[in-house]
Amino acid sequence: MQDQVAGELDFSLESVFSRLRSGLRQKAPDGVHDDGLDPDCGDHDLNPGMSPGFLANSKRRAAVLVPLIERAGAVNVILTTRTEHLPTHAGQISFPGGKIDDADDSPLGAALREAHEEIGLDPVMAQPAGYLDLYETSTGFRIVPTVAVIAPDFIPVPEPGEVANVFEVPLAFLMNPANHQRGSREWQGKQRYFYAMPFGEHYIWGATAGIIRNLYNRTHKTLTDQERTLG
Secondary structure, eight states: OOOOGGSSOSSSHHHHHHHHHSSBBSSSTTTTTTTOOOOOOEGGGOOSSTTTTTTTTSSSSEEEEEEEEEEEEEEEEEEEEEOOOOOSSSSSSSSOOOOOHHHHHHHHHHHHHHHHHHHOOOOOGGGEEEEOEEEEESSSSEEEEEEEEEEEOOOOOTTTEEEEEEEEEHHHHTTGGGEEEEEEEEEETTTEEEEEEEEEEEEEHHHHHHHHHHHHHHHHOOHHHHHHHHO
């Protein structure tokens, strides 16, 4: 049987949620607090010389929320643009999220707390669907992405000190491998490669795009054999 392309898939909330439940982890991935375990994916995916655990002495634990929301019979992904004055990843597109604090009961709890702080999401409006794979960044973060379905009447309230903009992208666009580009730039004297998914005026790249790629790999059976070897 031939693989389906994203444009042929059903992106209704019922169909998407079914794929989430079958493809996502129901427990947080191992390795969040154990530097001896290499992450399943990360910035090293497209950089063969950059092995997992390359920043083992500077791990920072973080969690992000991948918020999915129903719009007109389909599903969108909520993303944010960070303000320009932040000390890390200023001006970049990201999911709501941040550091896992000692007081957080789980990565999910941390992601929901950060989403409440950054975009005003009441946790009762989020229906958790599961976890993606642990993602390690070249800047030393170990990120636990948590996927949740958000109530359709949610209205974002951006925290102006952290969030410059909140916008949505159709899940169908992000789950189409034709939109998964590869970019590169020089970092620490070497050429580094990353996923990029430009959408209109928004340049989605780096860890955010890498996490979206992981969502694609875990929940959408659309990869050809060639793409499996690439991603």
